[in-house]
Every structure is written in C-alpha cells, then in structure tokens.
Amino acid sequence: MSDVIVIGAGVVGAACAYYAARAGLDVTVVDRGPVASGTTGSGEGNVLVSDKEPGPELDLALLSNRLWRELAEHGGFEFEAKGGLVVAETAGVLRQLTELAAKQGVEHTAVPGEALGGYEPHLAPGLAGGVHYPQDAQVQPMLAAARLIKLGADSYGHGTLHLRTGVTVTGFLRSGERVNGVRTSHGDILGGAVVNAAGTWGGEVAALAGVHLPVLPRRGFILVTEPLREPLIRHKVYTAAYVTNVASDAEGLETSAVVEGTPAGPVLIGASRERVGFDRTTSVPVLSRLAAQAVELFPALREVRAIRAYCGFRPYCPDHLPVIGEDPRAPGLYHACGHEGAGIGLAPATGYLLAQLLAGQRPGLDLHPFRPDRFTREENG
Amino acid sequence: MIHDLAVIGGGPAGVAGALTAALAGLRVVLLDGGPRLGGQYFRHAHGAEPEPRFARQSHALRQRAEVLLKHQVWAVSREDDAFTVHAHGTARAEVRARRVLIATGAHDRPLPFPGWDLPGVLTAGGAQALLKGERVPAGRRIAVAGTGPFLLPVAAGLARAGAEVAGVFEASGGLGLARHPVMALGKAGEAAGYAWALAARRVPYRRNHAVIAAHGEHELRAVTVARLDRDWNVLGTEELECDALAVGYGFVPQIELAVQLGCLTRQDADGTPVVDVDARQRTSVPGVWAAGEPTGVGGWELSETEGRIAGLALAGAGEVPGLLLRRRARLRAFAAALQGAYPVRPGWQSWLTPDTLICRCEEVPLARVREAQELGATDARSIKLLARPGMGWCQGRMCGYALACLAGEPQQPPRRPIAQPISLGALAEPPQKEH
C-alpha cells in the first residue's frame, strides 16, 4: 500500500509524485496511457510569469518559476531561460502593458518601439513597443514529466515512487467517508490518499468519487515549422492580445500570436483557444490565422514552411484557476488539475504545495483560492 | 464553383475512378502532386508514353474532367454539405466538391539497419521511380533487397537498363521464383519476363537473405548480406561491393487525408492501418470514398478495379456489375495471400546497433528510443513525444512502421493535420479560388 496514489502521469501528476516522494511518502502513479500522453504532450512548454494578472495565479507562477530552475539543474530535459517579450501594436496597448507590468511587480523592462530590434532583430517594424520579462522560460514538457518521475524514483528509491502505465482508474475505494484507494482496470490499489491529476479529464475522475469539478476542454492548435539552421527568434514573443484571450470566457475561436524558436530548430506558433469539446478535426481557418499572425509579427517567417500541426485540450475551469487541495466532499481525495493553458508552467509549485499538504505541513502559499468546492451551483452545472 | 467530385491522386485508382464518374456525367476534378498522371505503377518519363491502357484512360480523362497536376494536397476539410480540398501548387489553391475520392496510393515501407541513411541506399520504389520516371539507374552495381514480389520488377528493370544487379536478396523463404505469386495470378508471362531478365544476366536471387548493413564514408561502397533463419535472425554474413542498394519491405498506404476527415480505419492482414470501406468503396464519413492502396495494398489492378467501382457508385449506379465485384474479390484475396507469404519477421531488430538511426529526419538512434521506453513511453506516440522520432520533415512516414514494431504495437493511423509542408505566407493568405 502506498501513502499516495497519483492519477495521471502528465506534468502535474509527475510533479506531485516527485515532491511527495521527496517529502518521504511512498507514491504510486497510475495512468491509463503512457507517460505524458495527455495534454502535457500537446502543449507548448511555456513557463510564464508575464501573462498573469497579479493575484494567486501569479504567486503560484513565481514559485513555480523558481522551482523549474532548481529541477532543471538535474538535467535530462530541455529548459531554456530565454525570457519573454510581449509586444504592442499601438501606443494605447503599450500603456496597458506597462501598467500591467508595474502592478505585477515582476522583474521586467519596458522596451520602446525603436529598441525592440535589439531584442528581436526580425520583428516587424512599426510596433509601438513592448515589455521584456527575463524570468519567462521554456521547457520540453513531455521529457520533463518523464524525467521528474524517474528522478524521484532514482533519488528516493524505486520502492518509494513507481509508475504504472496502462492502468485506468474506474472508481474509488472508501473506508467510511474517506477515500482510501482506487479501483482500476488492473485491480484495486489501496493508498493513504489519492491525488486527481487527470488534467482535462479531472472532472470525469472527480465524478467517479461523486464530486463535481467543472473542468472543460479548451482546444488549442500549434503550428510547427521546418527546422531553421540559424535561430530566427530568441525569446518567447507574443502580442498583448494573448493576455486578454487567456483570461477570456468566450466559447468561440480566439487567436493571438505566440512565437518562439526551439533548441531542435523548428519554430512553434500558437495560440488558439476555442471550446468545441474533444474534437480533433483539423481546422484550416485556425491554422491560417495562426500563420497570418506569426508572419505579421515576423515577416521573415513568410517563406518558412509549416511542416506539421497538432492540437490539444487545455483543462479549463470557469474562473481560469486550477483546483489544488483536498476535497472536503470526499476526504482523502486531493485534486491537482484544471490548469488550463498554464499547467506546464504551474506544475512544480502545484506538486510542491500539494506534497506539503499530504505530509501534513502548512503549505507555503495560501491554497484557499484554488479550493475544490469554490464553484457556484451554476458553474457546477 | 462546386464540383460533383474531387479525386485526390492520379494513379490507377484515381484515374479510373475519375474517368468512370466523369463518363457518367459528373463534374470531376482530379488533383495530383506529380507532374504527370500515372502514380507509382504507371510512372513514365517526361515525353514518354505510358502503358497504352493507362494512356487511353488519362487521355479520355483530360477531355472530360479538370486535371490539376503539381498540386500537393495538404488538407481536406468538410463544411456543411461540401468539402474543400486545400492544395498548394505555384500558389495556394482550393477546390470545392460535394464528394471526395481518396486515391492517394502508398509509399515504401523501409526498415532501418546500420548505414541505411548513406547516399546510394534508396527505397525499392525510389530506385524504380528514378528509373521509370527519370531514366536514371540508381547506380552501376546495385543490390536489391527486402521482401515481397515488388523486388523482382525493380531488379529486372535495372538489369534491362544496363545496370549490374549484384543480387536480389529476399528475406523471406518459402516461395521460389517458379512458384512466385505473380505466376499464381495468371501472370506467368510477366513473372517469367522478370525471371528471364535476371537469369539472362546471371543475377543471383537468394531467399532467406537480407542486407543488414550498409558501408561507406560519404556514399555507399558495400553492404553486408546475411543469411537468415525464418525469424530473420542472422546465421552468417558476407560483404558485397556495390554502389547502390534498392531496399523495401512492403508499402504503407497514405491515409492521412482520410484520417483528417475522421474516416474509420481498420488493420489490414499484416496490421497496417487502412481506410475502412464498404462494398461500394464508401468510407464511414458520408461523401468520402476511397480506392486503391489506402484501402489495403494490393497492386495496380486491384486499385484500378476499386477506382472503377467507386466511380460507378459515386455516379449513383444502382448496382455495380458483378464482374467488377468478383474481380475485386479475387484480387483482394490474392493481396491477402501475398501479405501472408511475405510477412516482416521480428528478427530485423537484431540487425540494429544502439547508434543505428531509427528516425532519419531527427537523427534519433535506437538508444534514445530505448531510453524513452525506460522512462515510461509505452507506445510509439509517447516515444515520439519524448525522443522525437517522427517529429521531423517526413512526419514519421519513413520510421513509423519500424517505431511501431519497436514499441510492440501495430502501426497507428497517422495524424497529420498538415499533410504536406506549406509556407506560412501561403497558409496565411486567402487562397486563389481558381477552381
């Protein structure tokens, strides 16, 4: 019997497992698929502080940013502390950007239009300016998730942390009110506590325990270009519209340019957001818009070819905050899901704080804003 | 303008389907990425006439339908009751049609081995295309290796063109030349022709043999030929000098456009994912039809037959003539028998070394695949996510089969929302609605 069973071997589940093992707990991670096969395998890998409004999510992001840097020192996955550059088309938008930066209290530099070229030589001329955030970074999320689980097992004992892939959770075990294990496609597994790190499927898993979590899929497409011989883009560059889209509740399609190079050579181009359920059908209009916005920002990309595209489903909660903490409606069940478009960035802090809870310590950040029973009746549907 | 039918692919299936439908009065447009109609089998050089039967069909087609060559189709989407075929020629082009026939053929199925990325090593189909389409033999002294009946015409063609064929190495055992399956199809003449071409030039034909390594600094200089047991484990080896190798272990149907549209797939006899079609060549998605290799690899005659059946059904024929249905049944049974006679055996994995590239595009060696598996990547997709095989230019077309074998699973239907590279500029611009 493990102290903790983590459902989901995505980046969030991996971080929970790693920090729980580090806290001295025995952990079993189960996933119905292989490691990183959910949304972790279809994200972009941005670790951002720049796009968050001041408040609980920004606090989580800042803690996470520091933890990613610590974790990256173990090596074994790409982590680039490349910095982010948010650009504004007009003076009005630039003013909003700089105001936001001042409120955030995050390390940043305001960049006037004429100085943008010093940061990104290939940016389109005529932009009003931008803000540079040195803390923004990029991680290869799939490898990072897999390495975290391995690192936990190697450092704290393979008996302490083990991964079981191809195991689907189908129900929960209880002793009285308390959740004390999971029922799976491969038999029952008993544990002191269960962590729901099932990402976009977190709502379905919660439902197996009879509790409601409003986690919905928000589809996103990413365009991937041919590998470039010379890096064309140094930072993670995005337009101010990205910040508003991230925070929007619209169901319809929203796109904004997010462009960045990768160590392997290709340029990644995002980001689209739309709520269409789990529909994987290719949407040519979305791909066209992503391409148009990228070319507008970096005209040199015009001749560069897109060689593939993929889509994923962000785990979205109505208030755009993740769910982190024990569920009072099902004691023994902890949630760590619903991170929407920021789960990769926020994973280490989520795992770190949850492990503190599991080990009976006071978490280093107030988790009240993330509590599982915060949703109103309508949101609960 | 909305066409009644857009046919994607100008090989035997596509041309037969398009022509049949056009003759029945449908407004048809056919798109193909190549400069000439013909596909793989009826490929011919610039200025040359293809085989008369195909020449007649393509001539007739050009008079009755719109034929768009050098148009690479990168996506097909469905809107309301029509489809849009997104292509790229000199510029981005869109074709609208009420129905779509997918006849995109297949490509070679290579297996990796040490040195398989050296220049001078070509796929069997690649060597054939170079010869038939360009009149260029792949080399001066050529080894032909792999498995399946396709090796024979490749070797015979090269020999007839004056190249020295150093040997044909068929990894499977069992059927000798005399009992070669092309004979069984009543095509003894054709098979005898190949056999004669090879025998006359004293080309050795060795069963239970394979090329398991290629050697050279910058180009191919020699290969290691191995004698195999029935599981393809190595029993003994010898080196053979040659400057080219044509190698192929079967074919992979190109079904990504069907997958984009959400068509159901099934596993063919050897596990290959193919588009599932009904007796009238209809896929699971209303308005989408498929014919030829995408529904299962079976050669040009089967492809043409399926194309004709699809064309008739598309044109609303109440019943498809029994003759065609019977021919299709016979050819399919034969294709299944061939797949059974030339299976890929697992021993090929023992030819690999830790630094043998599995993915040529992203240069991923076997060792990195194994490392990803140890990290919990238990299927081909997650190995790709962790170690990048299949993420490069070819999108896993060359390594997909091998990777699935290494992962111990059947090959999965390919997810490629962008089936062909397209410049961001072209993707960004509204298409020229010329067609």
Place this chain on the structure above:
Amino acid sequence: MERFDISVDGRAVPAEPGQTIGAALHAAGVRSWRSTRFGGRPRGLFCGIGVCFDCLVEVNGRPAERACQLEARPGDEVSTS
C-alpha cells in the same frame, strides 16, 4: 527542348527536359548534397517520390526544396551544403 545545363555549386551538370534536379544530380554522380543538422551526415535521394525529405537542397536561393520533385530548368543554380 534539348538537354541543358544546371549549375551545381558553380559546376555545370547536364539535365534532360522534364528531369528532376535530384535525378540530374544522381545521374552526374553527385549523390549527396546535404548534411544533417545534428550529425553532419551526408544525404541525397532515398524515397524518390517526395515523402522522405532526405533530398532537400537549395535551388535558386530557396532552401529545402525536394530535389526529387523539383523539375530542373535551364540556368537553375543548385547549392549543396
């Protein structure tokens, strides 16, 4: 149309009308024209039908063209790397 020349790194290479750049190079004994980005490994034709992208080459300043698909035109300038 008659046979014509294309230029490969400044050297004249003959081509037949309708022939692809890849075929012309191959016929002239130029079988490797690119090196890979990580291992610097030589590459030329492999699949011959436009699916493997091994044969990428720079033609008239446009990088990464598929040599096996692109028809040669008189005066084409091909740069190998």
